[in-house]
Amino acid sequence: MKACPFCNRTTAQVEADGELRYVDCKCGARGPSARTPEKAVWYWNIHMGYYHEINDILNDLKSWSAPSSESYRHLVGKLEKMK
Numbered sequence: 001m002k003a004c005p006f007c008n009r010t011t012a013q014v015e016a017d018g019e020l021r022y023v024d025c026k027c028g029a030r031g032p033s034a035r036t037p038e039k040a041v042w043y044w045n046i047h048m049g050y051y052h053e054i055n056d057i058l059n060d061l062k063s064w065s066a067p068s069s070e071s072y073r074h075l076v077g078k079l080e081k082m083k
């Protein structure tokens with residue numbers, strides 16, 4: 001189970017809602033619902049992996065040398081919205 005990107009806890013657990021399963025973190029973050037616990041964890045990991053990847057790209061972009069260009073700001077704005 002990947003760490004929660006909102007609070008960094010690694011204690012998120014699979015919870016049940018009727019037939020559906022989802023990963024729930026103590027901070028209130030909740031992964032997509034799935035029919036099996038395995039799939040719920042898979043969704044959680046994919047989603048958080050994606051989130052961490054976007055953060056990495058943003059951090060990488062901020063180290064570039066042309067932070068004032070229009071295209072740069074456009075790209076960072078787009079990525080910020082994806083988070």
Ligand SMILES: [Zn+2]
Nearest residue numbers: 004007025027
């Ligand atoms: Zn959390």
